[in-house]
Amino acid sequence: MSKTQTASSFLSNISQQEREALKRLVDYTNVESLPEIWPLAAGRFGDVVALRNPHAKPEVAITYTQLAEQMRLFAAGLQALGIKVGDRISLIADNSPRWFIADQGIMTAGAVDAVRSSQAEKEELLFIIANSGSTAIVVEDLKTLKKLQDRLKDLPIHLVILLSDEAPPTDETIKLLNFAQLIEIGKNHNFVPVKQNRDALATLIYTSGTTGKPKGVMLSYSNLMHQVTTFGTVLQPNAGDMVLSILPSWHSYERTVEYYLLSQGCTQVYTNLRSVKADLRQFKPNYMVGVPRLWESIYEGVQKQFREQPANKQRLINFLLGNSEKYIKARRVAQGLDLNDLHASAIERLAAKIQASALLPLHALGERLVYAKVREATGGQVKQMISGGGALPRHIDNFFEIIGVQILQGYGLTETSPVTHVRRPWRNLIGASGQPLPATEAKIVDPETKAPLPVEKRGLVLLRGPQIMQGYYQNPEATAKAIDAEGWFDSGDLGWLTPQDDLVLTGRAKDTIVLTNGENIEPQPIEDVCLRSPYIDQIMLVGQDQRSLGALIVPNVEALEKWAASQNLTLDTQNDAVASSPSQKIDLESRMIQDLFRQELNREVQNRPGYRPDDRIGTFRLILEPFSIENGLMTQTLKVRRHVVTERYHDIIDGMFA
Structure with a gap:
């Protein structure tokens, strides 16, 4: 498929339902590049607030008119300081309205930004600046600059912009300005509009580089405009709809959905992990983009509240949830939307419809007594939540469906701009990751021979469409390995397609654990079901080249303490030697705790659809330190960095199988 096709041709072969969805949205199919959107949006949405940061001091609120003007002034300032079309600028900063202004200001000036978090390691940032050929950098603040300063003299950097209002040092050999100073220069310089070709490079996004150096993913304006012009087949927002933003803005997933929602006049409110629960209630978002860990934390917060209720109320809640789970499963079969029963006959669907009707009154009672109150934790105004960046555990999907919050799971990679599929x-x-976006194709092939596989057969997922990257920057060998001569991109993911073209993912090819008996195990689905246990906070399976699976488990200490108290025991996680306690002390290594986790693992794994004996988790170890971004064990999108965890706990893992 040609990447030079027009945006309107992206939509030439869509369903009638998708065509209807697009009718009331702002149409940007005649727009060539992202910077052209914002003056048009300003003309249409004017005084609507585009970006709001309630956590800034003072609070920041920027209208669409102001946003377009600040982008233009940022771009004019860069041009006045010598930035030319095609120049590379490293944007090293995190979520804020100024990040968005800088990102689009750089593109408006005709330059290309290479983006990364200011929290990234120094060596990684220096590699990105050097590899991208950046001649200028835009950084979060003086702290970020100081992290890089001693090595900048070795790079061809002639300009540094601070996104903060801090006074820049005056003794620098490199030209150094803060945000306000750049805007002031822009006011005194005539902006020269840049007409970009659709195939021009727009941005470089560096992959995290789990092995070796990060690779610069080259995304063109055509790649990004495909996302903006086709995402209306999924979400149809109204001007002024509220969007809560928590994921890193530089990450392709958050970034392109931001582009789309802001192109339609939404108001984006910035939040963070510390404030998100309060912000959900206060700002009552209509949309939110998140990763599975975010939905899990909301689920866990609700479960914690349930556990704090009196015993009789807990029993009622569990009864209602159990009934509602049966109801939604019957409803799915009746609607032909049950992944485990895709080929249900007309009689089976009718029987399921009758069953759902019988279960509906109790589900409605649950809605009245429980679910409406639970929805208040999300603000109560959610139209849709978009989930990506990892597999969504089935019990989380079920829970949000029960309480009436619609999560649309999507799929894609940085190399695919990123969205290829979404429900x-x-x-x-x-359980699926949805149907393809318009003009997007998926093909399942044998991982070894690359021979195409039929519908419902599992294999390697190949992708093709206008959103596939141009390639890896200055890395033709890696590009040739990732994209074949026919334009198919090797996702590295395993999955299968339904007869209706829904993509169902089963794991990462490189995450596959191969046991000594030759059985291939995909860890993610097994880990997801284990997270149903209230006592398991995080889990990672291990067992490569072993006879059976093992697991590293971060326990939910609070839930364990409640369980221990119910047994008239005291849980000791600090190895305290104090003996003056009315109840017996136990620790994580005690037989009772180990038996509890054995029961939990056996139950959850064996109840999983498609369970095989090799899925059973044999040995396990409980570890108290959670996997987090701060300790390097999770990515910025809250996925476990398996290779890092394996390295960190190398001795413990070896001991498990000794």
């Missing part, structure tokens, strides 16, 4: 509001097939 639709009218076809929310739980």
Whole structure:
């Protein structure tokens, strides 16, 4: 498929339902590049607030008119300081309205930004600046600059912009300005509009580089405009709809959905992990983009509240949830949306419809007594939540469906701009990652021979469409390995396609654990079911080249303490030697705790659809330190960095199988 095709041709072969969804949205199919959107949006949405940061001091609120003007002034300032079309600028900063202004200001000036978090390691940032050929950098603040300063003299950097209002040092040999100074220069310089070709490079996004150096993913304006012009087949927002933003803005997933929602006049409110629960209640978002860990934390917060209720109320809640789970499963079969029963006969669907009707009154009672109150934790105004960046555990999907919050799971990679598939509001097939975006193709092939496989057969997922990257920057060998001569991109993911073209993912090819008996195990689905246990906070399977699986488990200490108290025991996680306690002390290594986790693992794993004996988790170890971004064990999108965890706990893992 040609990447030079027009945006309107992206939509030439869509369903009638998708065509209807697009009718009331702002149409940007005639726009060539992202910077052209913002003056048009300003003309249409004017005084609507585009970006709001309630956590800045003072609070920041920027209208669409102001946003377009600040982008233009940022770009004019860069041009006045010598930035030319095609120049590379490293944007090293985190979520804020100024990040968005800088990102689009750089593109408006005709330059290309290479983006990364200011929290990234120094060596990684220096590699990105050097590899991208940047001649200028835009950084979060003086702290970020100081991290890089001693090595900048070795790079061809002639300009540094601070996004903060801090006074820049005056003794620098490199030209150094803060945000306000750059805007002031822009006011005194005539902006020269830049007409970009659709195939021009727009941005470089560096992959995290789990092995070796990070690779610069080259995304063109055509790649990004595909996302902006086709995402209306999924979400249809109204001007002024509220969007809560928590994921890193430089990450392709958050970034392109931001571009789309802001192109339609939404108001984006910035939040963070510390404030998100309060912000959900206060700002009552209509949309939110998140990763599975975020939905899990909301779920865990609700479960914690349930556990704090009196015993009789807990029993009622559990009864209602159990009934509602049966109800939604019957409803799915009746609607032809049950992944485990895709070929249900007309009689089976009719029987399921009758069953759902019988279960509906109790589900409605649960809605009245429990679910409406739970929805208040999300603000109560959610139209859709978009989930990506990892597999969504089935019990989380089920829970949000029960309480009436629609999560649309999507799929893609940085190399695919990133969205290739996403569930639709009218076809929310739980357990799948949705149907392709317009003009997008998926093919399943044998991982070894690359021979195409039929529908419903699992294999390697190949992708093709206008959103596939141009390649890896200055890395033709890696590009040739990733994209074949026919334009198919090797995702590295395993999955299968339904007869209706829904993509169902089963794991990462490189995450596959191969046991000594030759059985291939995909860890993610097994880990997901284990997280149903209230006592398991995080889990990672291990067992490569072993006879059976093992697991590293971060326990939910609070839930364990409650369980221990119910047994008239005291849980000791600090190895305290104090003996003056009315109840017996136990620790994580005690037989009772180990037996509890054995029961939990056995139950959850064996109840999983498609369970095989090799899925059983044999040995396990409980570790108290959570996997987090801060300790390097999770990515910025809250996925476990398996290779880092394996290295960190190398001795413990070896001991498990000794």
